Amino acid sequence: MPGIPxxxxxxxxxxxxxxxxxxxxxxxxxxxxxxxxxFLAHWMVSWLIAWAAMLPIVLLAAPAIxxxxxxxxxxxxxSQTGRPA
Numbered sequence: 001m002p003g004i005p006x007x008x009x010x011x012x013x014x015x016x017x018x019x020x021x022x023x024x025x026x027x028x029x030x031x032x033x034x035x036x037x038x039f040l041a042h043w044m045v046s047w048l049i050a051w052a053a054m055l056p057i058v059l060l061a062a063p064a065i066x067x068x069x070x071x072x073x074x075x076x077x078x079s080q081t082g083r084p085a
Contacts, residue, residue: 014055014062018058019051022053026050
């Protein structure tokens with residue numbers, strides 16, 4: 001495994017998540033392309049464009065989304081701060 005320091009795990013997560021999401025979305029959008037070769041070519045170009053567009057958005061939005069989701073939820077024990085009562 002690569003020796004990427006754990007403090008950068010949110011970037012690694014964002015890269016993988018945005019790549020997978022854009023790959024699936026581009027494949028769905030490219031499906032109507034005629035034959036298999038046209039589909040594959042269109043899919044790969046669409047995916048690269050979508051990934052380039054989504055990667056910075058995911059990396060910038062992820063901390064805000066995480067903070068928002070923590071505000072909307074609470075610990076199982078009922079503590080909202082995450083500290084024991």
